[in-house]
């Protein structure tokens with residue numbers, strides 16, 4: 001059982017908290033490259049309860065610095081992009097991407113004040129449409145060893161969405177294999193050819209995923225500890241039709257990896273805005289054809305509003321709940337978009353789920369394992385002992401396949417290898 005103290009320890013991530021300090025030791029997505037497109041590449045970013053401004057200077061360099069000016073605290077999001085940095089409109093102080101003050105133009109001509117003034121600044125890396133920040137102590141590690149970061153931009157697509165609750169419960173729905181058979185159940189199967197870029201719409205070895213999830217709703221879940229986190233194998237015994245094997249991963253501390261379709265996977269991070277709000281950041285990776293960026297973006301912009309990527313369907317309109325649909329079409333009555341289902345599930349748990357009142361079962365095995373590791377890593381990091389996950393960990397894999405029921409074990413590795421060998425970019429990385 002989770003105690004109130006443990007729940008606080010795991011969920012609170014603001015400055016000075018033990019969990020915040022641990023999570024900051026990893027690169028975390030903080031924005032999409034899309035957010036800096038357009039006339040003026042400046043965006044406010046709040047992450048781990050800290051208010052920052054992200055900007056691209058005139059030479060294309062990215063800066064992530066404290067949002068309130070070091071002079072008298074005005075908001076740098078309204079700054080002027082000029083002179084090799086961002087200039088505060090209040091008295092013209094100019095800061096570069098490293099947070100160094102370059103000019104204090106109202107000061108006497110001989111003033112050297114600017115040499116002693118700095119805004120807090122954090123390293124950033126841009127990769128495949130996503131911008132990662134490192135807010136931790138010490139030197140940042142390398143980016144983790146993930147397919148989504150190794151794939152070329154043509155085979156990647158990045159998107160994000162706002163969730164109105166604590167990051168941990170959103171991560172926990174992502175690593176929970178049992179819920180897909182219920183929360184995302186479709187009472188009728190859809191034509192897989194209509195499901196490009198959508199979760200649970202492809203066929204697995206000619207059986208629609210929707211049907212597998214619906215008809216085999218008591219899976220066996222196996223968890224294996226790895227150097228990157230947990231490999232999760234979910235088994236559905238399809239009677240005389242073999243074993244459905246779904247391999248997903250919990251990538252410590254804030255990400256998951258899941259199969260989207262035969263050719264695509266999704267790597268998804270859950271990044272705290274503060275203790276009661278978060279964003280999911282997803283990177284879709286294709287091992288086959290290049291990703292159709294325009295279609296993927298248009299599909300998602302139909303259901304999210306800019307500039308803050310807030311879902312159009314949510315708490316304010318009861319998640320689109322329709323009791324007739326719940327009787328006839330979907331398990332939730334909340335439409336076909338599985339992100340809406342997940343969002344309802346986690347937001348309805350409360351801003352920070354009270355885990356002292358929950359009742360975990362056998363099917364929550366991944367969540368139990370992950371929380372144990374999270375608490376022990378937080379404690380170890382507090383004592384200065386933690387060795388955060390090394391970037392050169394094994395590459396996690398994500399596969400959906402049907403194998404012979406008595407010889408299913410090798411299928412994950414076999415399918416993954418076959419997919420890599422058949423993929424231009426992944427095959428090149430193998431040799």
Ligand code: FES
Pocket residue numbers: 069070071072073074088089090091092093
């Ligand atoms: S408050 Fe920014 S320059 Fe004065």
Ligand SMILES: [Fe+2]
Pocket residue numbers: 173174179180183184338342
């Ligand atoms: Fe889900």
